[in-house]
Amino acid sequence: MNAEKTYRTIIEPFRIKSVEPIRMTTRRQRETLLAEAGYNPFLLRAEDVLIDLLTDSGTGAMSAEQWAGIMRGDESYAGARSYYHFADTVRDIFGFRHILPVHQGRAAERILFSTVCRSGDVVPSNTHFDTTRANIEYVGATAVDLPIPEARQPHVPHPFKGNMDVGALEALIASTGAEKIPLVMLTITNNSGGGQPVSMENVWTVSRICRRHGLRLYIDACRFAENCWFIRERETGYADKDVIDIARELFSYADGATMSAKKDGLANIGGFLATNDDALARQEATLLILTEGFPTYGGLAGRDLEAIAIGLREVLDHDYLRYRITSTAYLGRHLTEIGYPLVQPPGGHAIYVDAAALLPHIPPAAYPGQALVCELYCAGGIRAVEVGSVMFGTPDPATGEEKPAPMELVRLAIPRRVYTQSHIDYVIEVMADVYERREALRGLRLTWQAPPLRHFTARFTPLGARPT
Numbered sequence: 001m002n003a004e005k006t007y008r009t010i011i012e013p014f015r016i017k018s019v020e021p022i023r024m025t026t027r028r029q030r031e032t033l034l035a036e037a038g039y040n041p042f043l044l045r046a047e048d049v050l051i052d053l054l055t056d057s058g059t060g061a062m063s064a065e066q067w068a069g070i071m072r073g074d075e076s077y078a079g080a081r082s083y084y085h086f087a088d089t090v091r092d093i094f095g096f097r098h099i100l101p102v103h104q105g106r107a108a109e110r111i112l113f114s115t116v117c118r119s120g121d122v123v124p125s126n127t128h129f130d131t132t133r134a135n136i137e138y139v140g141a142t143a144v145d146l147p148i149p150e151a152r153q154p155h156v157p158h159p160f161k162g163n164m165d166v167g168a169l170e171a172l173i174a175s176t177g178a179e180k181i182p183l184v185m186l187t188i189t190n191n192s193g194g195g196q197p198v199s200m201e202n203v204w205t206v207s208r209i210c211r212r213h214g215l216r217l218y219i220d221a222c223r224f225a226e227n228c229w230f231i232r233e234r235e236t237g238y239a240d241k242d243v244i245d246i247a248r249e250l251f252s253y254a255d256g257a258t259m260s261a262k263k264d265g266l267a268n269i270g271g272f273l274a275t276n277d278d279a280l281a282r283q284e285a286t287l288l289i290l291t292e293g294f295p296t297y298g299g300l301a302g303r304d305l306e307a308i309a310i311g312l313r314e315v316l317d318h319d320y321l322r323y324r325i326t327s328t329a330y331l332g333r334h335l336t337e338i339g340y341p342l343v344q345p346p347g348g349h350a351i352y353v354d355a356a357a358l359l360p361h362i363p364p365a366a367y368p369g370q371a372l373v374c375e376l377y378c379a380g381g382i383r384a385v386e387v388g389s390v391m392f393g394t395p396d397p398a399t400g401e402e403k404p405a406p407m408e409l410v411r412l413a414i415p416r417r418v419y420t421q422s423h424i425d426y427v428i429e430v431m432a433d434v435y436e437r438r439e440a441l442r443g444l445r446l447t448w449q450a451p452p453l454r455h456f457t458a459r460f461t462p463l464g465a466r467p468t
């Protein structure tokens with residue numbers, strides 16, 4: 001018998017049963033469409049996009065088994081079978097006692113923070129996602145980001161760039177007082193910090209600090225499976241472990257979690273709020289009934305609960321995770337070879353281009369990230385998102401001028417199980433062409449905005465000649 005040979009090529013561990021056509025367009029058509037959309041790709045029709053890398057949230061492809069689950073969904077108002085399938089699955093992986101389904105992650109955040117937070121409180125995190133921050137600020141509390149210093153240096157690699165700065169956490173607790181901190185949060189992976197993972201050692205250390213000060217630790221678990229795969233790949237002692245056991249260990253250090261199932265739930269909608277605290281769960285369930293629904297469906301249909309229960313198992317499959325992380329790294333490696341400055345190393349769900357370094361001739365006030373996003377669409381119909389001064393620029397109270405964001409990034413987020421390697425090869429080819437012409441790219445002027453979260457609806461006009 002021949003010996004088992006391991007081949008280098010990591011294939012998509014699925015075949016395609018159902019397809020959705022992509023409508024081809026020309027550069028000329030795309031230029032017209034983009035001008036009509038005010039040079040803001042959020043305002044394009046999705047059918048005018050060839051490769052949609054706007055977000056990995058809710059954009060994944062469901063499996064045949066999930067679609068079968070959709071048919072099996074129990075739509076009973078109370079006590080549906082699908083709820084028990086969902087809650088038992090969540091309990092098995094995450095280990096928390098109380099599981100409240102919600103329609104998406106931000107609903108879990110709203111219920112959590114309006115229950116535990118008071119005006120004047122402080123909530124530390126490695127880095128809060130923008131909806132988390134908004135929900136904390138909505139109740140008058142302050143959201144504080146405490147990433148490790150490497151997280152603020154895009155080109156400096158670090159295996160666990162999503163870690164929290166534990167020294168900074170201790171200092172914050174000492175200066176604020178534990179009574180002002182309703183909970184400490186860890187976002188895994190750290191989306192706003194480049195999709196970077198948090199190590200088990202960091203979760204454990206943060207958890208020890210929390211225990212010592214009588215503080216709760218919550219995990220924002222959106223991309224928990226990707227984070228646990230990185231732990232398996234990069235942290236000593238985990239290489240032989242099953243990802244489900246890594247997840248069980250990680251969540252055993254926490255008191256609760258918020259989850260958007262639109263990411264590692266492999267579903268198009270849904271999420272949950274989890275806790276071990278009986279009294280808190282009762283309070284949260286009251287709010288859930290007020291705005292989401294009865295606690296056994298919480299704003300979701302029974303079929304959605306089925307899809308999530310199945311997706312949470314599928315996402316822990318090693319072949320799936322190996323393919324997922326390898327395909328994101330593949331895009332990152334090729335873009336780096338072309339010369340693109342990227343946040344290093346590539347994250348789990350997305351590649352982040354440093355547009356300020358790529359386009360030094362475009363100042364932050366002319367939005368280099370938006371210029372790149374527009375050119376990617378015109379050149380190849382690729383939709384990405386600016387994560388820079390369009391998204392985070394703020395008026396300076398002293399001068400009235402706009403204060404630029406700390407970084408000018410462009411995010412290419414990869415939907416789960418949607419695109420094949422040839423789609424990604426096409427993205428690489430388009431981006432190689434754009435790279436060659438980078439010096440000809442021009443910035444934009446903001447002509448209309450509606451803060452807050454202005455990036456969704458802002459409109460622009462190009463400055464100077466556009467490249468051809």
Ligand SMILES: Cc1ncc(COP(=O)(O)O)c(C=O)c1O
Nearest residue numbers: 057104105106129131191222260
């Ligand atoms: C880290 C993180 N937390 C929370 C959320 C909010 O989840 P949702 O969009 O389901 O409300 C997101 C969404 O992208 C996220 O990436």
